[in-house]
Amino acid sequence: MFENLEAIAPDPILGVLAAFLADDNPQKIDLGVGVYRDEAGDTPILECVRKAERVLLDTQTTKTYLGPAGVAGFNSAMSERLFGADSEALNSGRVRTIQTPGGTGALRLAADLIRAARPDSTVWASDPTWANHLALFPAAGLNMQAYPYFDAARSRLRFDDMLELLSQREPGDTVLFHACCHNPCGVSPSPEQWVQVADICADRGVLPLVDIAYMGFERGIEDDTLIIRLLAERCPEMIVASSCSKNFAMYRERVGAVSILSQSAAKTEDVVSVLNSLSRKNYSMPPAHGPAVIDIILHSDELSSLWEQEVAGMRERINGLRSDLAQRTRDAGLQRDFSFLEEQTGMFSFLGLSGEQVDRLADEFSIYTVRSSRINLASFNASNLDYFVDALGQVL
Ligand code: LMR
Numbered sequence: 001m002f003e004n005l006e007a008i009a010p011d012p013i014l015g016v017l018a019a020f021l022a023d024d025n026p027q028k029i030d031l032g033v034g035v036y037r038d039e040a041g042d043t044p045i046l047e048c049v050r051k052a053e054r055v056l057l058d059t060q061t062t063k064t065y066l067g068p069a070g071v072a073g074f075n076s077a078m079s080e081r082l083f084g085a086d087s088e089a090l091n092s093g094r095v096r097t098i099q100t101p102g103g104t105g106a107l108r109l110a111a112d113l114i115r116a117a118r119p120d121s122t123v124w125a126s127d128p129t130w131a132n133h134l135a136l137f138p139a140a141g142l143n144m145q146a147y148p149y150f151d152a153a154r155s156r157l158r159f160d161d162m163l164e165l166l167s168q169r170e171p172g173d174t175v176l177f178h179a180c181c182h183n184p185c186g187v188s189p190s191p192e193q194w195v196q197v198a199d200i201c202a203d204r205g206v207l208p209l210v211d212i213a214y215m216g217f218e219r220g221i222e223d224d225t226l227i228i229r230l231l232a233e234r235c236p237e238m239i240v241a242s243s244c245s246k247n248f249a250m251y252r253e254r255v256g257a258v259s260i261l262s263q264s265a266a267k268t269e270d271v272v273s274v275l276n277s278l279s280r281k282n283y284s285m286p287p288a289h290g291p292a293v294i295d296i297i298l299h300s301d302e303l304s305s306l307w308e309q310e311v312a313g314m315r316e317r318i319n320g321l322r323s324d325l326a327q328r329t330r331d332a333g334l335q336r337d338f339s340f341l342e343e344q345t346g347m348f349s350f351l352g353l354s355g356e357q358v359d360r361l362a363d364e365f366s367i368y369t370v371r372s373s374r375i376n377l378a379s380f381n382a383s384n385l386d387y388f389v390d391a392l393g394q395v396l
Contacts, residue, residue, distance in 0.1 A: 012131045013370055020368040028366035029384050031375040034183065034347050036246060036314050039381045046249050048307040052296040056289075066288055068276040070099025070257075074291035077298035078257045081221070082212070082228050082240055089232040093265030096272045099286045100279070102254035103213045103243025104132060109258050110209055110239045111140035112278045113271070114174055123209070124169065125176045126150070126162075128372070130183045130211070133176065147175070150185040152352065155340035157187050163196060171205035180224035181214035181346025184374040188218060188345060194227045202234035213243040216311035217318065218345040221247070236263045244294055246347075247311050253290030314378075318347060321380045328389045336396060347376045357395040365391035 010018060016032030035043050069075060075097040082097070083090045100106040114121050123137045126149035137144050148161035169175060177197070182188050189197060201208050208231045215224045231238050244255035258275060262268045279285065297303040322341045329338040341349050353361075353373035361367040367388060369375050380388065 012372075016368050016370055019362065023366050023368070025366035027384070027387055029368065029379060029388060031367065031369035031377075031379050034246065034376055034378075035251060036249060036318075036347070036378045037381070038317070041379075041381060043249060043251070046307065046310045048297050048303045048310060049248060049250065049293055051306070052293045052300075052303055055296050056292055060292070063288070066285055068098070068279040068285045069272070070286045071288055071291035071295050073295035073299060074255075075099055075257065077295060078242060079259060081215070081298070082225055082242060082259055083232055083261075084222075084225075084229055087229065087232060089261050094263070094268050095232070095259060095261050096268050097257045097259040098272060098275055098279070099291050100241075100256045100258055101283055101286045103211070103241060103245060103256040104136065105254065105283070105286065106241035106243065106256040106258045107133070107136055107211065108140060109275060109278060109282070110241050111137050111142055112282070113239070113258075113260075113275060114207070114209075115141050116274060116278065118172055118207075121172055121174050121207070123174045123176055124166075124206075126178065126182070128184055129176070129178070131370070133211075142174075149182075150187055150350075152350065155185075155187070155344070155350070155352070157189060157193075159189065159193055163200060166197065166200045166206075167204065169204045169206045172207075173204075174207045174209050175201060176209045176211060177227055179210050179212035179215070179227050180218035181348070183213065183346070184348045184350065184370070184372060186344030186346050186349040189227075191226055194230055198227065198230035198234050201231060208235055208238040210238065210240045212240060214246055214346050215242065216247045216308075217315050217347065220315075221308060221311060232261055235261070237261060244290065247314075248290070248294055248297075248307070249314075250290045250293070253293075254287055255290035255294060318378050319345075321377050321385075322349075325377065325380060325385060325389070328385055329392070332389050332393055334389070334393050334396060341377070347378050348374050349377065350374055351392070353395065360395045361391055364394075367391055 020030040079095050079097045083095050089095045100109050122143040122145050124145050124147050127146035147165040148158040151158045218224050238261045240259040242257045245251045260271045297307050326338050326341045351373040355371045358371050358373050
């Protein structure tokens, strides 16, 4: 049977990591996969996670099965962080969160749910969007279309075009948003623009699907949930797919969640039963270690305030690197203006290079990034910025 299978090209993002790992140049830089790195180039375990893991080790009494919804304390804490502990949506029982294997698992479960509810729903995603969105929704049997989002020539949001297209959507359409730190372009709507987006979603009766993988990396942990809260106040139904890979630096533990908002507490229970059935048929139940750790953190005043400080530290370091890189490109007299890097947020921005220029960075300088020229700014540090700016100048 396997003779019917052809080899598939490596994933556009994970393939970059494999090429980087295979390179033995000591000056190599990995600007590909979205992983936070500190000044030493490491991705450390957060202090709040270390402390909570010690507590878990001392207090956990069993590793028996949990069930498809995963760790209950994690789920309720995520509902509160995403929708607001005092929100009407939460207090009316219309919101429920269930744990998933990572943010990708959350998106896939959301896609399976949409397909079960409305097989002909089209998922409208920003142009551009995360490469894996483009693979994941069709893999679940859903159609995808793009709405205008990023003006590559000017490195800014095509807000009017986006609104116009969203205002033509119909009930039955799903519209996917990046809540913050847009991946790959680093450009988000302003708070005022998000209000307009939420109003249009309510007006058109679409199903909003919010992907929040970088909560805390744009403006702050609570501020980055703005679009979720605006939509929850206006729309009867929505789905949120969240990831804790970046903001708890628990990448390999695969911690994510799907949250559902529906018209009534009873309907939300029905939807959760469908989610539980879908996950049972897929991976049965999600891994417990990461969410158990986060449950401890988010239910401890001391550990959650340590977490908030550590997230702020990561956010500020990335913002500092954005300014530093933009300044060094000016100091080096590069002909292209990279000031936009300072206005964008999160780990990613586009450099605006051609595929050939990206290939030259890899082949001649061992600098690896996604072929769209998306870079992960968190990979820079004082000792590799000048090397990078010099290489960039040469390929330009
Ligand atoms: C990225 O975009 O690099 C991250 O979200 C990691 C991944 O799985 O692609």
